[in-house]
Amino acid sequence: MLSFNHVSLTYTNGKTEVHALDDINLKIEKGKRYAVIGPSGCGKTSLLFLMAGLLSPTEGEILLYGKQLDGPYRGMALILQEYGLLPWKTVWENAALGLALRKVPQTEVNCILEPVFKELDLTECLNRYPSQLSGGQKQRVALARALALQPEILLMDEPLSALDALTRENLQKLILEIIIKHKITCVLVTHSIEEAVFLGQEIIILSARPGHIRTVVSNPAQGSEGFRHDLRFHEKCTEIRSLLEAPCNDRQ
Numbered sequence: 564m565l566s567f568n569h570v571s572l573t574y575t576n577g578k579t580e581v582h583a584l585d586d587i588n589l590k591i592e593k594g595k596r597y598a599v600i601g602p603s604g605c606g607k608t609s610l611l612f613l614m615a616g617l618l619s620p621t622e623g624e625i626l627l628y629g630k631q632l633d634g635p636y637r638g639m640a641l642i643l644q645e646y647g648l649l650p651w652k653t654v655w656e657n658a659a660l661g662l663a664l665r666k667v668p669q670t671e672v673n674c675i676l677e678p679v680f681k682e683l684d685l686t687e688c689l690n691r692y693p694s695q696l697s698g699g700q701k702q703r704v705a706l707a708r709a710l711a712l713q714p715e716i717l718l719m720d721e722p723l724s725a726l727d728a729l730t731r732e733n734l735q736k737l738i739l740e741i742i743i744k745h746k747i748t749c750v751l752v753t754h755s756i757e758e759a760v761f762l763g764q765e766i767i768i769l770s771a772r773p774g775h776i777r778t779v780v781s782n783p784a785q786g787s788e789g790f791r792h793d794l795r796f797h798e799k800c801t802e803i804r805s806l807l808e809a810p811c812n813d814r815q
């Protein structure tokens with residue numbers, strides 16, 4: 564559905580240039596789940612913003628269903644690390660924000676949000692403000708806002724990094740159930756090897772800046788029942804760790 568052909572990205576601020584991504588070639592297939600991992604500052608967020616149409620490549624092209632991506636696409640939703648909730652709006656209003664921006668009529672908004680709130684177990688706190696929520700609840704509101712848009716593709720930038728280990732694992736499980744149930748294509752940026760292995764059918768490993776794709780590792784057992792406690796989960800984590808720790812010689 565989405566393909567990157569020789570995509571490079573350089574940020575220019577006055578006389579300063581930062582070469583963030585170099586010669587990215589990548590295909591995102593419909594219905595698949597991807598995790599992106601790599602050293603800090605290697606361009607993971609930049610890659611996600613390119614996918615979201617929020618940045619344009621300096622070189623190369625990004626095609627969505629064969630057509631050049633030239634801005635945000637309606638079928639995409641993006642979840643950011645800091646939840647992106649407006650503190651002066653309630654849970655309900657925050658979740659409805661994307662729909663309001665798309666001018667969806669109020670009656671339809673109610674019909675769309677009700678099952679989403681149920682699925683995310685948020686019905687008890689719809690009138691609360693973000694300051695009255697736990698980190699896990701805030702992240703579920705951010706997820707509700709994204710799911711309300713009924714996205715074909717869900718882009719997530721380290722969505723769970725601020726959470727404690729147990730809440731994080733529970734939300735990983737919830738996200739996985741939801742994206743499988745709704746057949747959503749998903750790209751997750753993470754620093755966590757375990758998270759990448761738990762949520763990524765394909766794990767994209769980036770080099771240090773300028774980020775390029777070192778390798779894409781298939782993770783065929785991902786999504787299977789009890790995967791987190793499966794030997795294959797631990798073996799895949801070890802494989803990804805050694806790839807991340809190996810010196811990067813692939814450009815010499």
Ligand SMILES: Nc1ncnc2c1ncn2[C@@H]1O[C@H](COP(=O)(O)OP(=O)(O)OP(=O)(O)O)[C@@H](O)[C@H]1O
Pocket residue numbers: 574575576581582583602603604605606607608609610772
């Ligand atoms: N607007 C910008 N102007 C200039 N440089 C930028 C800009 N945004 C990001 N960069 C730089 O581009 C590089 C890639 O940044 P990016 O945020 O994509 O990396 P990342 O892998 O997501 O980082 P982290 O793992 O620390 O979250 C970094 O060196 C960063 O400082």
